Amino acid sequence: MRLQLNAAHANRGEWSLAAEGTFGEGVHLVSGDVGSGKSTLALMMAGLLSHSDGTIVREGIRSSMISLQFPEYHLTGSTVAEECRSWGLNPETILSEIMLLDKQHRAPLTLSRGELKRLHLACVLAKKYDLLLLDEPFSSLDAREKERICRLISQRTSGITVLFTHEQTIFPLVDHLWEIEQNVLIERGELPDALSHWSHAPVLIQKLIASGKRLKNISPSDLQEAVCRT
Amino acid sequence: MIELSGLRYRNIRIDSLTIPPGIISVIGPNGSGKTTLLRLCSGIAVPETGMILINGKPSRETDVGWVNEFPDKNILFSRVSDELASAPRFSHQPCAETDSAVKNIAHQMNIAHLLDRTIKELSGGEKILVALASALVQHPKILVLDEYDSHLDETRCLQIEELIRTSGVPYVIRCTQQMETAARGDLLLVMEDGRVTLSGKPVQVFASLDQTPFYPMSWRCKV
Numbered sequence: 303m304r305l306q307l308n309a310a311h312a313n314r315g316e317w318s319l320a321a322e323g324t325f326g327e328g329v330h331l332v333s334g335d336v337g338s339g340k341s342t343l344a345l346m347m348a349g350l351l352s353h354s355d356g357t358i359v360r361e362g363i364r365s366s367m368i369s370l371q372f373p374e375y376h377l378t379g380s381t382v383a384e385e386c387r388s389w390g391l392n393p394e395t396i397l398s399e400i401m402l403l404d405k406q407h408r409a410p411l412t413l414s415r416g417e418l419k420r421l422h423l424a425c426v427l428a429k430k431y432d433l434l435l436l437d438e439p440f441s442s443l444d445a446r447e448k449e450r451i452c453r454l455i456s457q458r459t460s461g462i463t464v465l466f467t468h469e470q471t472i473f474p475l476v477d478h479l480w481e482i483e484q485n486v487l488i489e490r491g492e493l494p495d496a497l498s499h500w501s502h503a504p505v506l507i508q509k510l511i512a513s514g515k516r517l518k519n520i521s522p523s524d525l526q527e528a529v530c531r532t
Numbered sequence: 533m534i535e536l537s538g539l540r541y542r543n544i545r546i547d548s549l550t551i552p553p554g555i556i557s558v559i560g561p562n563g564s565g566k567t568t569l570l571r572l573c574s575g576i577a578v579p580e581t582g583m584i585l586i587n588g589k590p591s592r593e594t595d596v597g598w599v600n601e602f603p604d605k606n607i608l609f610s611r612v613s614d615e616l617a618s619a620p621r622f623s624h625q626p627c628a629e630t631d632s633a634v635k636n637i638a639h640q641m642n643i644a645h646l647l648d649r650t651i652k653e654l655s656g657g658e659k660i661l662v663a664l665a666s667a668l669v670q671h672p673k674i675l676v677l678d679e680y681d682s683h684l685d686e687t688r689c690l691q692i693e694e695l696i697r698t699s700g701v702p703y704v705i706r707c708t709q710q711m712e713t714a715a716r717g718d719l720l721l722v723m724e725d726g727r728v729t730l731s732g733k734p735v736q737v738f739a740s741l742d743q744t745p746f747y748p749m750s751w752r753c754k755v
Contacts, residue, residue: 314653336657336688371656371683372602415601415679416562416709438656441682442601444561444709445745468657468685470710471749505686506712509755522749529753 303327303363303432305347305462307487309356312342319343321487322356329455329474330464333502334482340466341371343487344437347464363462366433371441373422374411382406382413382421389425400424415442427454432461440469448472452521470504473520493519534573534674534703538582543726544568546582551703554718555696557734558707559746565726566707567601567678573705574598574676586674586703594674597667597701601679603659612654612662613647619670633669640695641665657683664692668699677706681713689713711738711748722746 307321319339325347334340345351346358348368360366370376379385383393383406397403400420402413410418419442426434436455440448452474455463465476479496481488490496494517497507506525510517515528534551544565558566571577572584575591576598586594600606609615613634620630638644643661646654654662660683667675675696681689693716696704708714720737722730730737741747 333685335685336661336683337655339655341655372604374602374604414563414567420562438683440709442562442679442709445711447562448709449745468683470686470712472745502685506750506753506755509750510753513755522745525749525753529755 303460303462304359304361305363305433306359306361307347307356308359310346310353310358311355312339312346312351313354314342317485318354319346319482319485319487321346323480323487323489325462325464325478327460327462328477329458330462330478330480331473331476332464332466332480332482332487333468333500335502336468338482339485340482341437343482344368344435344464344466347433348435360433363432365431366435367426367429367431368435369423369426369437369439371437373415373418376422377410380409382408382410385410385421386425389428391425391428396424396428397421416444416447419443420447423451427451430461434458434461434463435466436464437466438468439465440467440472445472449522456521471506471525472522475519475521475524533587534705535585536582539572539579539584540581541572541577541579542568544572545726546728549721549728549731551705551719553702555693555704555706555716556719556721557714557717558705558721558723559709559711559714560707560723564723566723568726569723570676570678570705570707573674591674595670595672597670597672597675599660599663599667599675599677599680601682603656603663603683606663606666607651607659610650610652612643612649612651615651615662616647616666616669618666623670637665637669641668642691657685657688660684661688668696668701671699672701674703674705675701677704679707679709681706681708681710686712711746712750715748715751 305325307323310321312319319342346353378388386393386396397406455474476493479490490499517528518524536546536549539546560566574596616634617630620633638647660680715734720734721728
């Protein structure tokens with residue numbers, strides 16, 4: 303299973319993004335500055351934005367899902383329970399898992415943003431997709447919930463998962479690193495080797511590497527283990 | 533000082549709290565009432581009972597800058613330059629002053645290249661920057677930021693913090709889910725179930741949270 307970008311370009315006025323590379327099974331992390339084109343790339347990979355040039359080849363991908371940066375854009379149900387049903391899911395199962403069962407009759411937009419994001423991610427992660435694109439999945443989530451979502455992502459045993467995020471400290475186990483720099487998608491490669499070339503690395507990871515710590519990966523336990531080990 | 537007394541609004545219960553000038557961070561689990569407290573401080577919501585006074589005045593009689601975490605809720609106009617000019621125009625500032633205020637804040641925020649764009653053309657992070665610039669353009673007395681850092685990279689966050697520190701806004705109240713951001717503030721409030729359960733300097737408050745995921749990872753890693 304793989305998604306291959308062959309000189310795929312997205313254009314918006316004078317702005318453009320060029321993407322080349324193959325996304326295989328595993329967890330991929332894409333980082334880049336504000337406005338660098340992460341969401342544009344996510345939309346292009348999901349097939350929701352047409353590319354002006356090049357080709358995008360999906361091999362063996364039978365199902366795909368994109369979680370947009372703002373959960374408001376996904377809403378179709380007028381209550382929290384209806385929202386779950388609109389994804390074909392049983393509200394009781396989903397809502398008891400994320401402790402929102404007592405709010406099942408509320409309108410989704412009356413939830414706090416963190417609760418709304420929790421609801422949205424629970425619906426997205428309840429199903430198995432071959433290609434799962436997550437645009438800023440950790441925004442609005444509290445630290446405990448970020449860790450829970452990271453565990454769920456790390457437990458995905460098959461399929462291609464791509465995270466587009468500015469998160470600074472809480473990550474799942476990541477297999478492959480990418481960055482967008484000066485309108486071009488750049489492949490940094492497999493972790494842990496890719497970490498030393500990560501120009502958008504969060505300050506914490508930069509400092510750990512600069513102080514000679516050897517990181518196996520970037521999940522919270524990997525960071526702490528690296529600190530304790532050396 | 534910001535003084536909260538006998539405050540009741542939905543699930544918010546704060547009997548007495550005094551907040552000195554500075555950068556105040558509010559943290560807590562999802563649904564604990566952080567945004568509601570911020571809405572009350574900004575005057576968007578009015579307490580059912582009790583009061584909030586900012587230097588002795590109610591929030592609604594104070595110049596407030598507000599940034600919503602979902603920036604589409606914040607933005608009124610379709611062009612970035614019009615959005616930045618909205619507060620000076622609504623307060624009938626002369627055109628020349630408005631133009632120069634817009635140029636200044638766009639320059640300071642490093643978003644001058646966005647001025648001729650429409651809001652539709654912006655990324656999520658860029659919308660937050662525009663909302664923040666619009667909130668700062670008229671030098672508010674209190675700046676209220678609802679998780680502005682969720683959609684920004686760390687470098688941008690640090691640049692903005694520096695700008696906010698030097699802008700002379702007396703009170704900045706921000707809620708955040710990035711504990712490293714919270715650790716950099718002057719005062720830290722922890723909310724749970726509508727109440728402020730801990731308040732104090734970040735180093736003191738986080739000392740009580742060291743067994744929880746809310747403890748800053750950089751402190752745990754000692755870097």
